[in-house]
Amino acid sequence: MYKLSRCLVLSDICNLEKKLIFKTDRYVSRYNGSDGSDPIKTSQAKPYESISDYYAGKSVFVTGGTGFLGKVLIERLLFNCSDIESIYVLIRGKKGLKSENRLQQMLDVPVFDKLKALKPSALKKIIPIEGDITKPNLDIKTSDEQQLIDNVSVVFHSAATVRFIESFEDIMKINYEGTRKVMDLSKKMKNLQTFLYLSTSFSNANKLVIDEMIYPKPKAIDEVYSFIDNNGDNPKATEDFVNGYPNTYTLSKALCENYIEENHGTMKTIIVRPSIVAPVFKEPLPGWQDSWVAATATFSDIARGLTKVIYGGPNVICDMIPVDYVCNFIIVAGARGNPSDDVIVYNSCSSSSNPISWRRAADLYLKESLRHGKYELKPRQVELTTSKLKVDLLTLVLQTTPSFLADLWMRLKGESPKYLKMQERPVLLRDLLRFFTSTSYHIKSENSRKLIETLDERDKFLFPCDPRTIPWQTYMPLFCRGIQKYLLKPKH
Template sequence: MFRSIHCVVNSARNGSRHYTGSGSLETGNYQRVADYYAGKSVFVTGATGFVGKVFIERLLSNCKDIENVFVLIRPKHGADTEKRLQKIFDVPLFNKLKQTRPGDLKKVIPIKGDITTSQLGLTPDDKETLADKVSVVFHSAATVRFIDKFQDMMNINVEGTQRVIDLSKEIRNLKKFVYISTAFSNSHIKVVEEKLYTPKKELSAVRQMIRDHGTDDTKVNEYVADVTNTYTLSKGLCEELVRQNKEYLPTIIVRPSMVTPMYHEPLPGWVDSWVAATAVFSNLSRGLNPYIYSTEDVVCDLIPVDYVANLIIIAGAKGAITDDISVYNINSSSENPITWKDGSDLYLEQSKRLGYCKYNSPTLNN
């Protein structure tokens, strides 16, 4: 169960916070979210992912006066950053924006880099550009592959977060650092409130374990045997990293639960991520998974991707900066719960009504 906010604008508290860093925080009267981003530039990691794409579309569509959106993109499979950026735009999600304000796509500027390498693999010129122009950092890049090796998971999620934090400390006029965590980052706790918790394992101990035994699968498996999975452990450790650096960065944490296809704008039902509940329900409808081992009343905590993207945008503009890091859970279990059985039944009903077409599978199309 997750206790979450009703509206981040209402839960944001007035006031300011002094911190040891190079940026300054905005205070003053009420300001529209779109006006907050007007004339500002932001830096985004994880832009090629499902949430990242929707976040960029929502940001451009709703904040038309934003200056630039710098996105960290790793060259991949022979495709340079420009080609990978174009691939982001070559999905139906951006059709409405292309028809109404196509010029706004030019505001998105790819920055060649890699979250797994020292200093994110940035060139000196790109580092200087980001340090000079960026006002808000949104860090969502992470691997969600539960089968990744432990040291790879830690390098991408935990050390990658450290590298983004180090870069953010050099940004001269940083207003907000928004970290996208997960509602399951503290899955060892029954009721997760909007606050930070002590992770299941100490960060220093995990780093020492990787240095000493990172390539020994037997020892690694023994070490992580008492955690839910290495992904949720890594995200909890990321929150601890953020906490350790809170005096240097004006920080907000957003914790979504299982992200599902779009509910409303701009393309209801759109999804390009064939994982989590989407994959489970699809496999059930096709008969690949005849059972889910659970009890009928277990809540399947789903949240539409457009809800998540909108909250991240609002948190960047209106999230409270206080002596303690503000945490915003975004989920459905405490407000509009749906069980795994109900979710499966609804998906099955729609599959029977509409029919399942294998050519609509994101896995096959990508």
């Protein structure tokens, strides 16, 4: 049910040039000025302005700041842009806690330790704005809204749900309606220079070749809400409705991009699309991660012996990018802005410049994992196949049967069984990621490369974001040690 049709594949690969030519009149202004000039190069015709100098004296507004990527974005802004005025962070009150309490919780993680030690006063620049992206007008107090309107120069909108199992209705409420509300607020800001939306490289995952452009709308928004009203979360109906998309999350992000293109008005707007976001590579804390998502959980499950077979092939590309590279790129893009009146799209990814396969990434992770301690279940090199029958058979032989026998032995000893229960989450995750682990995407990043090349050597050092500089043989062991330290937290 997840396999891309042969017709779709041939269409994507063979007709891409025709599509781009056909859409030239519509899309060329997104990348070129009216005189045909490249806006990225044109913006560098004036004397060089460092990234930190751009943010000096300016205030920014961040949504999604309490998430994994949001924390790193805030830390990097404060650490490398010392003269930034303020960072307003939209924070939802939770379980009786006010935004100030949630801010303290957000800061009470290791990724902020270096900032606390070397630049503690910078933390005072974070200003919590209590609100809720799912409520009318973001549920922001009038006085707080006026602060944002008067002071903000750059908006970083990254708030979204990435839970694939969330209901379609909730995904649309958070991702689509939330984006609409943040845009409405941003349009009121008196000094706004850039609105930057964080999307995903997989917003067009129904294609194998993904360019830095906004593709035609996959569904009319009225059609989407009519489907939700009439079908709820019927799995079969939803699968038919998304029509080539892996899930409702990726479809919602495509709809967001189309909404932004159609409604950004005079706002200078940028879309950054990261691929699979992975743990920190360099700064502020190598290996740091604070949530079980996508590749993080998959590689960990393989290394702990929980997953022994996944959908895919030996050469399927795992397009991932370290979170610090994504955040540095976002900061750079925000500083350089958009000289065009149309939306500029940047893909922050690795498949087109420094690809690594799921097989090699898993092997490097497993090799490092085996160097550290003993595991309750014996890990092994993961099996890959695109056949559902083979996946089911291998799962039965390599996972279910051994778990059943282990549980039987525990019962005979008078202990509570646990191994079959341990299999449930890894199997669910494997099936949720089936589309991504079995499909090789070629995600283009020419615009991103050009933008990175405008930086001087100092800014390239302070804001590393070029995927060509990632040595996977070094990064994957670091990835593994980070997960063990910050998520598994073994007791010594």
